[in-house]
Amino acid sequence: MTERYDIVIIGGGPAGLAAAVAAREAGAGSILVLERDTVLGGILNQCIHNGFGLHHFGEELTGPEYAGRFAAQVRGPGIECRCGTMVLAFGAGRTVTAVNDRQGLFTVQAGAIVLAMGCRERPRGALNIPGFRPAGIYSAGTAQRLINIEGKLPGREAVILGSGDIGLIMARRLTWEGCRVHAVAELMPYSGGLKRNIVQCLDDYGIPLLLSHTVVRIEGRERVQSVTVAAVGPDRAPIPGTEKAYPCDTLLLSVGLLPENELSRAAGVDISPVTGGPTVNESLETSLPGVFACGNVLHVHDLVDYVSEEAAAAGRHAAAYVRQGGAGAAGPALPVRAQNGVRYTVPAVIRPAALADKAPLRFRVDNVYRDKCVTVAVDGAPVARLRRRILTPGEMETVPLQRQWFQNAGPQSRVTVSLEEV
Amino acid sequence: MEQHDIVIVGAGVVGCAIARELARCKADILVLEQGADVCCGTSKANSAIVHAGFDAAHGSLMAKLNVQGSRMMEPLSRELGFAYRRNGSLVVCLAGEDLPRLRALYENGTANGVEGLELLSGEAARAKEPNLSPNVVAALWAPTGAIVCPFGLTIALAENAFANGVRFRFGTKVTALAKTGAGWRLETSAGPVAARCVVNAAGVWADVLHNMASAQKIHITPRRGEYLLLDWRAGRHHVDATVFQLPGRYGKGVLVTPTVHGNLLIGPTASDIEDREGTDxxxxxxxxVAQKAALSVAxxxxxxxxxxxxxxxxxxxxHEFILGEPADAPGFFDAAGIESPGLSSAPAIGVTVAQMVRERLRPAENPAFDPHRExxxxxxxxxxxxxxxxxxxxxxxGRVVCRCRQVTEGEILDAIRRPLGATTVDGIKHRVGAxxxxxxxxxxxPRILALLAQELGVPMEAVTQNGGxxxxxxxxGKNRR
Structure with missing residues (x-):
């Protein structure tokens, strides 16, 4: 017999756990969290550095501590967690098929589904870096797991390509473990990571950050023996003559995170080509009714605190969906267009009738900008202008939405979010 | 000194096909391989195509064995349980001036005995494959073209050979070879070995081995081919048949093909290099590769x-398969110069070379030979x-380890524990796709490293990607400065 749950949450990392806690608080009676790892907490468990929780808990926690607080909150009646459980598929009828070593292959029926599968790292292969394919090339997160969970060192001499936050954190972590980090090369003229990580993880250890540089060659038949870095021009193509070879045994890659939406795609959820995550409305509901998304599976976040906040909202909306028997909001659904420096927005659709006051609209910009106004407009008429001194691609931006902005919007209206001159 | 009836040098698809055919007879057979596993060289990095056989020049050994191998592959896939799919091949012509060449290919294929060849108009080709480029003016359709898992094929042949008594020694390089009264003496990195017959299936090194045995020198050039592999989201949704480009106005061309795993593979380039390990x-x-592939598929x-x-x-x-004994080296059997269509021809090369060896050794039949592999x-x-x-x-x-391809701990343990099982991370990849x-x-x-370490009884630090x-x-803890 098929088991039934009010809400099934796919993923027991920070997003899934926060969604579960909020859904229970919002009155959902039975919640099932399906987690593929053997413990709850997701990638936070290997993020043993501090800096988590400043916004959410008002104190500085390590990743495992942050995860532990949520793992403690999900304990108790109403929330069942199955770890070591891989979801193989879900369908538009909100059935979820999963497998583990205890219940075997099973299917559950959900009143609502919350997608919280997180993201994965872009691998070497996706970059077409020329050269050999020896051992010693890791994505930064894999190296982090090897060091922090398995207690193994990936190598003694490293070059890091990409200045995403995990790469920056790992530059410091490797240094602490006695590995020499020769350089962090970044293709773009700016870092994709947080400023504080550049200062605390590179500058403090004298590790050079080579902006507008990339890896053009990997040598080594068995294990990495050297990595060649070259400067790139404005077209991001390597500039001949600028090559420099670094003898090393390890290359770490921190070149982007990709929301893990394989299950969503298979189920027919609409995916944004910009974020790689589902397109959602103001209630974080995807194109499939009753299927919600939050956290890094929706769009890659900079801070876990915002993941928790977003996931709690998804949990509340999922609970409301179950409570109301799935009735949608009345009134228009306004598409949101990101333009003029704004890469995307979450949500991508706003139904004013369902909009909670101060619901955050989140986005990222496509370059470094100074002194701009983040402008929200309805049918071209600005309804909000928020001045920002600096905007960078590495940091997520938030605009608290107000329902009154959309009170005159009709069914054909369009919302735009853009950067404008002050 | 250790003594064998037959020593096969090289555990690629050709060496394993020959080993498996020779296992049908009662003989003491040893396969020597310098890599850490079977399928470590040319056999693991190619187009994974079973060519129909229209390309090789009529009358050549390549043409004969290609067509024969293509016919053998499907029944063999059932006997040995490896992934194979007859998806058909299209050779697309991109310029009207090249049409005579397409017709010549059709005629060559028909003369080679390839079944079902058909010349199609550009429209008819696009009706078959809607994503073909508008540049395609005509095409040759070969319904017997197929795709295969090259690791799966090689591992299946090797496992079946092993199950029937053939022994394998990995990480062992042959450094010298000399004729003795009763046969041959091989110096290897693991000590000398004597054999009544030696089979040369050494891939890009086959000329080096051959030239140790014979004064009739041969010369092999490593010809590098580069490929791009696309996610299975691209895979079969993009093209179902293997799309070749007719060599012509735009050069040699590259192929675009689905793989048996559902990915899309494009390539190869062709550049002659010196380095026999230059797989960079x-x-x-x-x-x-990217630019040429776009010519045929939109x-x-x-x-x-x-x-x-x-x-x-x-x-x-x-540019021809070299099979058999050089006149001055009785008991030394070449399977050399095995370039494309080598993978397609491998089953037929196995039968052909095994027959030559049997004629010399005249061994008894092995009544216990079991051709099946689960x-x-x-x-x-x-x-x-x-x-x-x-x-x-x-x-x-029930414990999924590789989430992208849904490979469980059970499958990984099976890959390690089965006869001639994986001892490296690549070995697991080639057997179960993790x-x-x-x-x-x-x-x-990290999980695969831990499972390998546990099963091999070594620390994780000793686990390798592919040996060495x-x-x-x-x-x-031990490496802090």
């Missing part, structure tokens, strides 16, 4: 590339009922 990719080569989703690689074809100066158990291919029952029996099949998906091992590598010094990790 180049920026120019990868760019050439809107290739090149943003879904998951990996790139290069393989080396063993191109002999005469296919690897892959949970992804099971019905829900069968999968559920399997987990009941062994819960390890680390072959879109994340390329980002999540599952290809280690993944050092002990953190």
């Amino acid at each position: 990719t180049t920026a120019a080569g990868l760019a050439e 809107d290739l989703p090149l943003n879904t590339v998951i990996t790139s690689f290069a393989g080396l074809r063993a191109h002999e100066d005469g 296919p690897m158990l892959l949970t992804k291919l099971l019905s829900p009922e069968a999968y559920a029952a399997l987990i009941q029996k062994d819960p390890a099949y 680390r072959m998906g879109r994340c390329q091992g980002g999540f599952c590598t 010094d290809s280690r993944f990790v050092l002990d953190a």
Whole structure:
């Protein structure tokens, strides 16, 4: 017999756990969290550095501590967690098929589904870096797991390509473990990571950050023996003559995170080509009714605190969906267009009738900008202008939405979010 | 000194095909391989195509064995349980001036005995494959063209040979070869070995071995081919047939093909190099692959590339398979110059060379020979009922390790524990596909290292990608400065 749950949450990392806690608080009676790892907490468990929780808990926690607080909150009646459980598929009828070593292959029926599968790292292969394919090339997160969970060192001499936050954190972590980090090369003229990580993880250890540089060659038949870095021009193509070879045994890659939406795609959820995550409305509901998304599976976040906040909202909306028997909001659904420096927005659709006051609209910009106004407009008429001194691609931006902005919007209206001159 | 009836040098697809055919007779057979596993060289990095046989020049050994191998492959896939799919091949013509060449190919193929060849108009070709480029003016359709898993084929041949008594020794290089009264003496990195017959299936090294045995020198050039592999999101949705480009106005061309795993493979380039281990990719080569592939197939989703690689074809100066005993080296049997269509021809090369060896040794039949091999158990291919029952029996099949390709702990343990099982991370990849998906091992590598270490009874630090010094990790505690 098929088991039934009010809400099934796919993923027991920070997003899934926060969604579960909020859904229970919002009155959902039975919640099932399906987690593929053997413990709850997701990638936070290997993020043993501090800096988590400043916004959410008002104190500085390590990743495992942050995860532990949520793992403690999900304990108790109403929330069942199955770890070591891989979801193989879900369908538009909100059935979820999963497998583990205890219940075997099973299917559950959900009143609502919350997608919280997180993201994965872009691998070497996706970059077409020329050269050999020896051992010693890791994505930064894999190296982090090897060091922090398995207690193994990936190598003694490293070059890091990409200045995403995990790469920056790992530059410091490797240094602490006695590995020499020769350089962090970044293709773009700016870092994709947080400023504080550049200062605390590179500058403090004298590790050079080579902006507008990339890896053009990997040598080594068995294990990495050297990595060649070259400067790139404005077209991001390597500039001949600028090559420099670094003898090393390890290359770490921190070149982007990709929301893990394989299950969503298979189920027919609409995916944004910009974020790689589902397109959602103001209630974080995807194109499939009753299927919600939050956290890094929706769009890659900079801070876990915002993941928790977003996931709690998804949990509340999922609970409301179950409570109301799935009735949608009345009134228009306004598409949101990101333009003029704004890469995307979450949500991508706003139904004013369902909009909670101060619901955050989140986005990222496509370059470094100074002194701009983040402008929200309805049918071209600005309804909000928020001045920002600096905007960078590495940091997520938030605009608290107000329902009154959309009170005159009709069914054909369009919302735009853009950067404008002050 | 250790003595064998037959020593086969090289455990690629050709060496394994010959070994498996020779296992039909009562003989003491040893396969020597310098790599850490079977299928470590040319056999692992190629187009994974079973060519129909229209390309090789009529009357050549290549043409004969290609067509024969193509006919053998499908029944062999059932006998040995490896992935094979007859998806058909299209050779597309991109310029009207090249049409006579397309017709010549059709006629060559027909003369070679390839069944079902058909010349199609551009429209008819696009009706078959809607994503073909509008540039395609005509095409040759070969319904017997197929795709195969080259690792699956090689491993199946090797396992079946092993199950029938053939022994394998990995990580062993042949350094010298000399004729003795009763046969041959091989110096290897693991000591000398004597054999009544030696089979040369040494791939890009086959000329080196041959030239140790015979004064009639041969010369092999490693011809590098670079490839891009796309995610299965691209895979069969883009083209179902293998799309070749007719050599002509735009040069040699590259192919675009689905793989049996559902990915899309494009390539190869062709550049002659000196280095017999030069399997490195180049920026120019990868760019050439992308640019040429776009000539025949429209809107290739090149943003879904998951990996790139290069393989080396063993191109002999005469561009022909060299099979059999040189006149001055009785008991030394070549299977040299095996470049494309080598994978397609491998089953036929196996039969041909085994027959030559048998004629010299005249061994008795092996009455215990069992041609069947149970296919690897892959949970992804099971019905829900069968999968559920399997987990009941062994819960390890309920623990998914490689999430991209849905490979469970049970499958990985089977890959290690089975006869001639995996001893390296690549060995697991080639047997069950773990680390072959879109994340390329980002999540599952630490778990695979741990399982290999546990099963091999070694620390994780000793586990390698593919033998030698290809280690993944050092002990953190012992390496602090």
